[in-house]
Amino acid sequence: xxxxxxxCAFTMNTVSHIYHGLWRHPxxxxxxxxxxxxxxxxxxxxxxxxxxxxxxxxxxxxxGDYRGGWETFVREGLQIPSNDPSVLISALAHVTEHLxxxxxxxxxxxxxxxxxRRVSTLDHLxxxxxxxxxxxxxxxxxxxxxxxxxxxxxxxxxxxxQEYMQVVYKLWEGSWEDDAVLRDVKNGIHADPAKVHxxxxxxxxxxxxxxxxxxxxPQRTPLLAxxxxxxxGRDFAALHAEVQFLIAANPKxxxxxxxxxxSRAVAYGRRPEDVLFLQGLSxxxxxxxxxxxxxxxxxxxxxxxxxxxxxxxGAIGIDLGNIPWDQPIGDMQTEGVRGVLRAxxxxxxxxxxxxxxxxxxxxxxxxxxxxxxxxxxxxxxWAAAGVDGVNLMYSTTPGTFVDFINxxxxxxxxxxxxxxxxxxGTLREKLFGAGxxxxxxxxxxxxxxxxxxxxxxxxxxxxxxx
Amino acid sequence: xxxxxxxCAFTMNTVSHIYHGLWRHPxxxxxxxxxxxxxxxxxxxxxxxxxxxxxxxxxxxxxGDYRGGWETFVREGLQIPSNDPSVLISALAHVTEHLxxxxxxxxxxxxxxxxxRRVSTLDHLxxxxxxxxxxxxxxxxxxxxxxxxxxxxxxxxxxxxQEYMQVVYKLWEGSWEDDAVLRDVKNGIHADPAKVHxxxxxxxxxxxxxxxxxxxxPQRTPLLAxxxxxxxGRDFAALHAEVQFLIAANPKxxxxxxxxxxSRAVAYGRRPEDVLFLQGLSxxxxxxxxxxxxxxxxxxxxxxxxxxxxxxxGAIGIDLGNIPWDQPIGDMQTEGVRGVLRAxxxxxxxxxxxxxxxxxxxxxxxxxxxxxxxxxxxxxxWAAAGVDGVNLMYSTTPGTFVDFINxxxxxxxxxxxxxxxxxxGTLREKLFGAGxxxxxxxxxxxxxxxxxxxxxxxxxxxxxxx
Numbered sequence: 001x002x003x004x005x006x007x008c009a010f011t012m013n014t015v016s017h018i019y020h021g022l023w024r025h026p027x028x029x030x031x032x033x034x035x036x037x038x039x040x041x042x043x044x045x046x047x048x049x050x051x052x053x054x055x056x057x058x059x060x061x062x063x064g065d066y067r068g069g070w071e072t073f074v075r076e077g078l079q080i081p082s083n084d085p086s087v088l089i090s091a092l093a094h095v096t097e098h099l100x101x102x103x104x105x106x107x108x109x110x111x112x113x114x115x116x117r118r119v120s121t122l123d124h125l126x127x128x129x130x131x132x133x134x135x136x137x138x139x140x141x142x143x144x145x146x147x148x149x150x151x152x153x154x155x156x157x158x159x160x161x162q163e164y165m166q167v168v169y170k171l172w173e174g175s176w177e178d179d180a181v182l183r184d185v186k187n188g189i190h191a192d193p194a195k196v197h198x199x200x201x202x203x204x205x206x207x208x209x210x211x212x213x214x215x216x217x218p219q220r221t222p223l224l225a226x227x228x229x230x231x232x233g234r235d236f237a238a239l240h241a242e243v244q245f246l247i248a249a250n251p252k253x254x255x256x257x258x259x260x261x262x263s264r265a266v267a268y269g270r271r272p273e274d275v276l277f278l279q280g281l282s283x284x285x286x287x288x289x290x291x292x293x294x295x296x297x298x299x300x301x302x303x304x305x306x307x308x309x310x311x312x313x314g315a316i317g318i319d320l321g322n323i324p325w326d327q328p329i330g331d332m333q334t335e336g337v338r339g340v341l342r343a344x345x346x347x348x349x350x351x352x353x354x355x356x357x358x359x360x361x362x363x364x365x366x367x368x369x370x371x372x373x374x375x376x377x378x379x380x381x382w383a384a385a386g387v388d389g390v391n392l393m394y395s396t397t398p399g400t401f402v403d404f405i406n407x408x409x410x411x412x413x414x415x416x417x418x419x420x421x422x423x424x425g426t427l428r429e430k431l432f433g434a435g436x437x438x439x440x441x442x443x444x445x446x447x448x449x450x451x452x453x454x455x456x457x458x459x460x461x462x463x464x465x466x
Numbered sequence: 467x468x469x470x471x472x473x474c475a476f477t478m479n480t481v482s483h484i485y486h487g488l489w490r491h492p493x494x495x496x497x498x499x500x501x502x503x504x505x506x507x508x509x510x511x512x513x514x515x516x517x518x519x520x521x522x523x524x525x526x527x528x529x530g531d532y533r534g535g536w537e538t539f540v541r542e543g544l545q546i547p548s549n550d551p552s553v554l555i556s557a558l559a560h561v562t563e564h565l566x567x568x569x570x571x572x573x574x575x576x577x578x579x580x581x582x583r584r585v586s587t588l589d590h591l592x593x594x595x596x597x598x599x600x601x602x603x604x605x606x607x608x609x610x611x612x613x614x615x616x617x618x619x620x621x622x623x624x625x626x627x628q629e630y631m632q633v634v635y636k637l638w639e640g641s642w643e644d645d646a647v648l649r650d651v652k653n654g655i656h657a658d659p660a661k662v663h664x665x666x667x668x669x670x671x672x673x674x675x676x677x678x679x680x681x682x683x684p685q686r687t688p689l690l691a692x693x694x695x696x697x698x699g700r701d702f703a704a705l706h707a708e709v710q711f712l713i714a715a716n717p718k719x720x721x722x723x724x725x726x727x728x729s730r731a732v733a734y735g736r737r738p739e740d741v742l743f744l745q746g747l748s749x750x751x752x753x754x755x756x757x758x759x760x761x762x763x764x765x766x767x768x769x770x771x772x773x774x775x776x777x778x779x780g781a782i783g784i785d786l787g788n789i790p791w792d793q794p795i796g797d798m799q800t801e802g803v804r805g806v807l808r809a810x811x812x813x814x815x816x817x818x819x820x821x822x823x824x825x826x827x828x829x830x831x832x833x834x835x836x837x838x839x840x841x842x843x844x845x846x847x848w849a850a851a852g853v854d855g856v857n858l859m860y861s862t863t864p865g866t867f868v869d870f871i872n873x874x875x876x877x878x879x880x881x882x883x884x885x886x887x888x889x890x891g892t893l894r895e896k897l898f899g900a901g902x903x904x905x906x907x908x909x910x911x912x913x914x915x916x917x918x919x920x921x922x923x924x925x926x927x928x929x930x931x932x
Contacts, residue, residue, distance in 0.1 A: 013587070015656050024651045031649055034590035034681075036560055060580070060679070070659070077656030081647070081681040083587035084580075091556035091591075094502055113611045114526070114550075114575050121479070121549035124500035125557075144675035145579045181547075183497055185490045188770065190481050190543030193536070209610035213526070215500075215547040304654065 005379065005417050006389025006431060008102065008278055009046050009401055012057040013039075013085045015077030018393045019282070019363055020307025022299065023077055028396035034083065036091055042398050043092040046099055049405030050419050052431065053100030053131060054092065055225075055245075055391060056085035060109045061142030063314025066306075067321030070141075073314070076307040086118060093126035098422035100430070102131035102225060107160060108146050109137070112167040113208050119222050120172065120214035128218025128426030128436055131243065133225040134236075136161050138315070158232040163203045165240055169447040170199040172221045173438070175212035177450045191215070197450060219426050219436050221444050229257060237275065238264030239443055242428070247280040249365050251385035254279055258386040269441050276388040276431060282395060284369045285403045292369045299395045305359045312362055325356030366393065372411040379417060471845065471883050472855025472897060474568065474744055475512050475867055478523040479505075479551045481543030484859045485748070485829055486773025488765065489543055494862035500549065502557055508864050509558040512565055515871030516885050518897065519566025519597060520558065521691075521711075521857060522551035526575045527608030529780025532772075533787030536607075539780070542773040552584060559592035564888035566896070568597035568691060573626060574612050575603070578633035579674050585688050586638065586680035594684025594892030594902055597709065599691040600702075602627050604781070624698040629669045631706055635913040636665040638687045639904070641678035643916045657681070663916060685892050685902050687910050695723060703741065704730030705909055708894070713746040715831050717851035720745055724852040735907050742854040742897060748861060750835045751873050758835045765861045771825045778828055791822030832859065838877040845883060 015030050016023045023030040032038045046054055059079055066072045073080050085103040092101055101122070105115060123130040136157040137143065143151045152160065180195035199210035226241040228234065237244045238261050248254035254277070262272040284299065286292030305325065313320030368378045379390070394400035412418035423429065426436040438444045481496050482489045489496040498504045512520055525545055532538045539546050551569040558567055567588070571581060589596040602623040603609065609617045618626065646661035665676035691709040694702060703710045704727050714720035720743070728738040750765065752758030771791065779786030834844045845856070860866035878884035889895065892902040904910045 021654065023656065024654055034683075036556060036591045040560060061675075062677075072659075074657045074659040074662050075655050080662075080677070080679055081657070082679045083590060084584045084680075087553055087556050087584055087587050087591070089556070090502060090553050090558075091560040094506060094557040094560060109580050110576065111612055118550045118553055121553050124549060125502045125553070141675060144673070146577055147673045188487065188490060189541050190489065191540045191547070193538075193540040196540050196546075207610070207613045209527075209607060211528075211546070213546055213548045214550075217500075 003383065003416075004419055005383060005387075005412070006052045006276060006278060007050075007418060008053045008055050008100070008389065008391045009042070009051055010055050010057065010280065010391045010393045011042070011397060012079065012082065013088060014079050014082035016079065016307065017057065018311075019299075019303060019395050020076050020078055020311060021302050021304030022395055025299075025302050025396050027399055030077075030397060036088075039088050040091055040095050042401070043096050043099055045398055045401060045405065047096045049401065049409055050413075050422065051099065051401075051405075052389070052419075053102050053427065055102040055131070055133065056088065056104065057133075058082070058085050058104035058106075058135075059139065059142065060106055060137055061139045061145050063139055063141075063311065064317045065319050065321075066310035066313055068319065072306055072310045072321065076304055076310065078307055078311060086122070089122050089130070090125050093122070093129065098430070099129065100131055100223070100427040101126055101129050102133060102223070104133040104135055106135045106137040106142070107157075107164040108143065108148075108152075112164050112206060113171070113210075116168045116171040117213050119168075120212070120217045123217035123219050123222055124214065128428070130217075130219065131223035131225050131427060133227060133245070134161065134165075134240065135227070154230065155232055158236050160205060161236060163205055165444075166203065166447075167199075167201050167206050167208055169221065169444045170201055171208075171210065171212035172216075172447075173444055174447040174449055175199055175210050176216050178216065181215050195450070219428050221438050223427050223431070224444075234261050235264055237261050238270075239268050241275055242432075242438075242442075243276045243278060245278050245280065245391050246387070247366060251382050251387070254382065254387055255385040268443065270439075271441070274439065274442070277386065278389045278391040279382055279387045280366055280391045280393050281382070282367045282393045283375055283400065283404055283408060284367065284395065285372060285375060285407045286369075287371065287407075289370050289374065292371065296367075296369045300360070300363070303360070303363050305356060308359045308362045309355075312359075320355070323355050325359070326354050328354055372408045375408050376411045376415055376417065379412070380415075383417070469849065470885055471849060471853075471878070472518045472742060472744060473516075473884060474519045474521050474566070474855065474857045475508070475517055476521050476523065476746065476857045476859045477508070477863060478545065478548065479554060480545050480548035482545065482773065483523065484777075485765075485769060485861050486542050486544055486777060487768045487770030488861055491765075491768050491862050493865055496543075496863060502554075505554050506557055506561050508867070509562050509565055511864055511867060511871065513562045515867065515875055516879075516888065517565060517867075517871075518855070518885075519568050519893065521568040521597070521599065522554065522570065523599075524548070524551050524570035524572075524601075525605065525608065526572055526603060527605045527611050529605055529607075529777065530783045531785050531787075532776035532780055534785065538772055538776045538787065542770055542776065544773055544777060552588070555588050555596070556591050559588075559595065564896070565595065566597055566689070566893040567592055567595050568599060568689070570599040570601055572601045572603040572608070573623075573630040574609065574614075574618075578630050578672060579637070579676075582634045582637040583679050585634075586678070586683045589683035589685050589688055590680065594894070596683075596685065597689035597691050597893060599693060599711070600627065600631075600706065601693065620696065621698055624702050626671060627702060629671055631910075632669065632913075633665075633667050633672050633674055635687065635910045636667055637674075637676065637678040638682075638913075639910055640913040640915050641665055641676055642682050644682065647681045661916070685894050687904050689893050689897070690910075700727050701730055703727050704736075705734050707741055708898075708904075708908075709742045709744060711744050711746065711857050712853070713832060717848050717853070720848065720853055721851040734909065736905075737907070740898075740905065740908070743852065744855045744857040745848055745853045746832055746857045746859050747848070748833045748859040748866065749841055749870055749874060750833065750861065750866075751838060751841060751869050752835075753837065753873075755836050755840065758837065762833075762835050766826070766829070769826070769829050771822060774825045774828045775821070778825075786821070789821050791825070792820050794820055838874045841874050842877045842881055842883065845878070846881075849883070 177195035201208040225243040226237040227245040309320040606617040643661035667674040692703040692707040693711040775786040
């Protein structure tokens, strides 16, 4: 029996998320992103389709310049305007029962005391379905929106993130004991004060007294996700993440990254299977391959080359806007730019020679086009490389998800590659088949100072001091 | 024809909000505060009852000590555990169409860039029904949860709040022009980059580059509320607030405060009617006065004297926990404590002589007990003092609201004191009968640098510099 894959719908509270230009498509609801019904309808659809989760991406500033400025981003609706994802969640929790609710929040955008409280509240309201995608905010404008002169250096951002994690673990795991809440109406004792603790964190960037204001939520620490692929990012994921989002160009590259992160996780005392890997993929499905290719051509007509180049260039910090689209990449002056584009071209399953070709390839690299059976075959290749699931990137919304659910899901379910029914319990229980909390061997559990069963392990200094 | 009053339901995402001990009552849902259905059901009830708004209070730390510690707060469920109010709102917006959605957020708990974005998102999702209650966080533990050694001095907190307001006004009013969003599918232009502006705020506490990430929401700046009664608080309200929450001990005291704030508002170029005053009141209703008094006695049996004293003492920074309840207030050693209690006693309509008497009075001062007609009469007294509406504090929830809607509302509607149907439009339009945005004469409007109609008023320096 094949191992079933996890399916997550990747979206963002904005106009244009990944495949730029598609917002102009007549059958997408991207222009209706401010309307709560758009999100409520999508969540209901995904639960009907047995998706494991919806994942709301986020960014807290403009990407780096394109053609020397940020006009292209505004013109293309390219993640601006963008709205807060976290405040969508209670409505989605209300209209679904099982769907996981994942969202991105950066360590620079919110103080950990407030953030931990917000997450605990959402985990209560959703009965344990919250997943947090931890990011350190790679864009300079984001840093300047929060009072910094410029982006904090990459390695330093991960050091900062380590302290942020310490604070939220202390609040989620260390502040309230499991049996602190008594709800004792007869004696008028709601909670036992001896079992609620201040955290008294005094660190490099944060001083937080506590206690955590919310009582323990169903998962305490939400399911933890991360998406970094740099060495520092992989190391962070190996220590903290339970889900890692990949956008590998092919199964071979994915396999290498997965093996690297899993071996780092083992070095931290975790098990290889403690980290799940979801590969970003898009699908265009037809009843025949020809039909699928026709649909692909229609979608590509809407694709914006400017948008694709602005996004990739802005994310890696190189302005790709002033390079002629017909310029062969071999001729380019800047080694850095050439290297980036060549990597994109070579990692793709197709070959492109000019900048314009590569911009078009950007949209195709992680796209699978074909019949439901062909798509299922390709997904088995990804599964064989060690991928645990898919983070599904839409071309049109909800169109891409509707097609997947109506045509691909039944084939996958027939092969045992997709769940037919949800398992009970919290999101963590659904995905790992174990308990609602972080496993004992996860670093977050070392912050339960009050847990006497941990007494023998106190010589492990991790997490004891802020 | 009487002027109709505004009705707002005062609640908090916690166990015990105002009337402590009542969480033990068999017919209250306070123990179910983590269940989203509790809030969804309440919002639907309030909309059926034609309430103007639900107001979710908040606090970001423990009140000051009682009996030398914080144990009493935990034992009584007294605003701990407490959960984030803002993330409840999208679910409430989904199940209602007209109900205003007000919540408290402190300037110390969230960076203004992130906060402004969250509020704009909520204002979009609710189609313009958001109200923000601005607080500066008066509890020292709250300050210590956010990295400060102790509470910032009162006057300085309001200076800080002034800069916070500048930043959010720049984001809400100054960043996107009214016609920036084009949604031009044909030409592929979602928004006009020439009409989206960075704010480049550089102030004492904040540096924020911008632009605001969300496009303008239906109200842009949410309806602004405030509850301070100190001179600095009143002055702040006079400049910024559109709604002020009062907890005056009687109509005479309310009248004085209303007149003071209105005259300060006029000095800021506003009209007296630009600020609406909602008095905190509770109601116990019976078909006869005897029945109402019996219900009151039943409620008082559940009231916790410790809880009431811990709350009032913790809020004013005086530990009332070590004073014997039978001690006459005249004998008390500490002038400060005696003064506070005497003020409570004297401002009440009843008289109390001991500390215990006063604790009990705290629950009764703003309570009206009687038949629907008697309650309507008393509300007319408050209206005659200049009060524009009621912030209804519950004894049990939703019981207090159910009784009010079923028995008192019809009588009030018969007298023209309560709306029978909602007006169309945003919350601001519903309450003021004018446009969706801040009026031209409000300070927040001076941050629309892009508005050429304002060119002639640019000599007004207010808001021009960070």
